[in-house]
Amino acid sequence: MINLNELDELLFTIKKQFDYDFRDYSKASILRRINRFMTINNMKNAVDLKFELINNPSIFQNFINEIVVNVSEFFRDPSFFKSLQQKVFPYLESYPKINIWSAGCSFGEETYSLNILLKENNLYDKSRIYATDISSNAIEKSRKGIYDNANFKEYTKNYYDCGGKESLKNYFVSDEKHSMIQSELKKNILFSNHNLVTDSVFKECQLILCRNVLIYFNNNLQNKALELFYESLPVHGFLAIGKKESLRFSSVYENFKEIDREEKIYQKIK
Amino acid sequence: MKPELIIIGGSAGAFSTILSILNHLDKDINIPIVIVLHRLKNTTSSFEAILQKNTHYSVKEIEDKEKIQKSFIYTAPSDYHLLLEEDFCFSLDVSEMVNFSRPSIDVTFESFSTILKEKCCGILLSGSNHDGANGLKIMAENNGKTIIQDCNEAEFDIMPKAAKTICNKHQELNTTNIINTLNNEYR
Numbered sequence: 001m002i003n004l005n006e007l008d009e010l011l012f013t014i015k016k017q018f019d020y021d022f023r024d025y026s027k028a029s030i031l032r033r034i035n036r037f038m039t040i041n042n043m044k045n046a047v048d049l050k051f052e053l054i055n056n057p058s059i060f061q062n063f064i065n066e067i068v069v070n071v072s073e074f075f076r077d078p079s080f081f082k083s084l085q086q087k088v089f090p091y092l093e094s095y096p097k098i099n100i101w102s103a104g105c106s107f108g109e110e111t112y113s114l115n116i117l118l119k120e121n122n123l124y125d126k127s128r129i130y131a132t133d134i135s136s137n138a139i140e141k142s143r144k145g146i147y148d149n150a151n152f153k154e155y156t157k158n159y160y161d162c163g164g165k166e167s168l169k170n171y172f173v174s175d176e177k178h179s180m181i182q183s184e185l186k187k188n189i190l191f192s193n194h195n196l197v198t199d200s201v202f203k204e205c206q207l208i209l210c211r212n213v214l215i216y217f218n219n220n221l222q223n224k225a226l227e228l229f230y231e232s233l234p235v236h237g238f239l240a241i242g243k244k245e246s247l248r249f250s251s252v253y254e255n256f257k258e259i260d261r262e263e264k265i266y267q268k269i270k
Numbered sequence: 271m272k273p274e275l276i277i278i279g280g281s282a283g284a285f286s287t288i289l290s291i292l293n294h295l296d297k298d299i300n301i302p303i304v305i306v307l308h309r310l311k312n313t314t315s316s317f318e319a320i321l322q323k324n325t326h327y328s329v330k331e332i333e334d335k336e337k338i339q340k341s342f343i344y345t346a347p348s349d350y351h352l353l354l355e356e357d358f359c360f361s362l363d364v365s366e367m368v369n370f371s372r373p374s375i376d377v378t379f380e381s382f383s384t385i386l387k388e389k390c391c392g393i394l395l396s397g398s399n400h401d402g403a404n405g406l407k408i409m410a411e412n413n414g415k416t417i418i419q420d421c422n423e424a425e426f427d428i429m430p431k432a433a434k435t436i437c438n439k440h441q442e443l444n445t446t447n448i449i450n451t452l453n454n455e456y457r
């Protein structure tokens with residue numbers, strides 16, 4: 001197990017050695033994740049961990065995949081997806097082509113949820129989704145789009161709670177254990193690696209979803225990411241962040257208008 | 271300076287005890303209080319509104335990276351773990367459940383105790399699982415003040431009993447004595 005002092009030094013070494021910068025992540029969360037990683041891999045102290053990371057480079061990607069938090073679900077916060085359909089989709093209809101950025105897409109649950117709703121609201125044909133994550137494992141899993149059937153009871157409830165009218169399982173092909181998202185719903189999505197800390201704007205997008213990612217950053221890094229989103233949006237473009245996250249502490253706060261205060265949906269106004 | 275802080279953790283059967291504690295705190299007490307209660311997710315409950323009716327504090331559900339302030343009671347939002355940063359702001363986290371719970375009382379007790387050491391007081395109330403026991407033990411080891419609800423009084427005694435079983439440093443108090451202790455200690 002490591003403590004907060006050792007953590008700073010470790011993050012410094014990781015930056016120097018691997019050019020991944022976690023120094024502005026939430027210390028409280030990353031400390032828990034690193035200690036969890038060490039327990040799983042039978043490492044006792046900071047020296048063990050550093051030794052392994054430096055001498056066994058293949059472990060590093062695994063380290064990244066494990067210290068980020070990929071926990072997600074289909075239609076997480078149904079009230080958010082309901083509001084998105086009611087308050088944002090009508091605007092999107094007026095665009096001939098819609099680019100959407102799903103940042104921190106985890107294993108694709110959020111991205112596919114969104115795509116299902118685009119389909120049901122007849123926006124699918126003109127939408128293109130760019131789904132990104134720092135974790136290569138997450139991107140790989142997202143591309144596959146295979147999910148455990150055990151969770152579908154909850155997903156189905158979420159889906160109905162946000163106004164879904166079909167049977168959720170119709171969007172999947174299933175065996176006894178797993179369900180795979182229909183290939184039709186993968187066609188308009190491009191999954192790729194993108195690090196919000198170091199990578200830059202890649203496309204103008206009319207809607208950006210970045211939910212439950214900013215909580216892992218300190219104020220400074222949150223601000224940086226929000227500036228990146230600001231630059232990626234045209235005026236009148238929409239930004240949605242996690243339900244308990246906030247724009248209030250950021251430098252771009254004044255440039256956005258609240259579309260739904262509870263659900264944290266914002267529109268760029270200048 | 272490190273703020274002083276009280277964290278109350280509880281599950282089934284804890285709500286009325288929390289109300290009663292808040293109701294009877296002296297009006298000049300303003301030490302920040304954090305409440306971690308197991309709750310159902312995706313339900314808009316009137317939890318904060320009810321608390322507000324029973325206290326002279328301002329009650330607020332925590333938002334990520336908010337800074338701790340005096341005279342505030344903070345509630346942990348459902349479906350997030352609650353952590354504390356070195357600069358005394360709250361962090362939320364959606365990582366795996368712990369003890370089938372998110373928020374987990376263990377996670378919050380441990381994280382806060384790591385930062386605040388002897389400056390935090392943990393109170394573990396009624397509940398029907400083991401969440402909180404490990405965290406409270408860590409708090410006691412860091413010289414924080416640790417209190418469990420009297421096992422005879424608690425509506426569900428599994429939670430305080432679990433804490434007692436793994437650590438014998440906690441004070442075991444009924445509601446009246448919890449109130450008296452806080453009023454004496456933090457006035």
Ligand SMILES: C[S@@+](CC[C@H](N)C(=O)[O-])C[C@H]1O[C@@H](n2cnc3c(N)ncnc32)[C@H](O)[C@@H]1O
Binds near residue numbers: 070242
């Ligand atoms: C908790 S998940 C959120 C998933 C989904 N958006 C939701 O709300 O359910 C957080 C995701 O952010 C990703 N992430 C963390 N740091 C990142 C970074 N610097 N750049 C891009 N993605 C990052 C993680 O890999 C993880 O998949």
